[in-house]
Amino acid sequence: MTHTRRRFPRSRVLAPSAALFVLTAAGCSSGPSVAVPTPSSEAAGYCEKLHKELPETVAGLERSDPSPDSDLTAGWGDGAIVLRCGVTRPARMDDSQSKGVDADGVNWLLEQPDDAGPRFTTTYRKAYVEVTLGTEYAHDITPLSAFAVPVKKTVPDSL
Numbered sequence: 001m002t003h004t005r006r007r008f009p010r011s012r013v014l015a016p017s018a019a020l021f022v023l024t025a026a027g028c029s030s031g032p033s034v035a036v037p038t039p040s041s042e043a044a045g046y047c048e049k050l051h052k053e054l055p056e057t058v059a060g061l062e063r064s065d066p067s068p069d070s071d072l073t074a075g076w077g078d079g080a081i082v083l084r085c086g087v088t089r090p091a092r093m094d095d096s097q098s099k100g101v102d103a104d105g106v107n108w109l110l111e112q113p114d115d116a117g118p119r120f121t122t123t124y125r126k127a128y129v130e131v132t133l134g135t136e137y138a139h140d141i142t143p144l145s146a147f148a149v150p151v152k153k154t155v156p157d158s159l
Helices: 014-027 041-053 142-154
Strands: 073-076 081-087 099-103 106-111 119-122 128-133
Touching: 041 081, 041 128, 041 142, 099 142, 106 142, 128 142
Parallel strands: none
Antiparallel strands: 073 081, 081 128, 099 106, 106 119, 119 128
């Protein structure tokens, strides 16, 4: 996206209006800020396809994508559920004692960070998809079912 700059004469009337615009725009942010992954070009292609297939609602929560705007991230419920596609392979996948779950045919590694909700990362896929759930989902994996069809449709198995 290209931006062009326009020069306007400075005036006392413009300054307060510009400040009000900045404050209004800041208040309209879509969701929380999350780190955007930097996957390989192959994985990014899968992630772009996944982004187009993601549902508008998950667990009754409306889609509200985080900032910055990216095809590699998505969110629902103002940060209650956050998806990042193209994340790096979690080191915990090498641990034979790691916990995993199956949600409608998609395998996920389960990680439980301290003071946060569960984090799930797909396994056996050509791009790693991470879903972080809020603490209210500490013992509830049902939101993962909403991602099964889109993941299976757009991110091929790696086996």
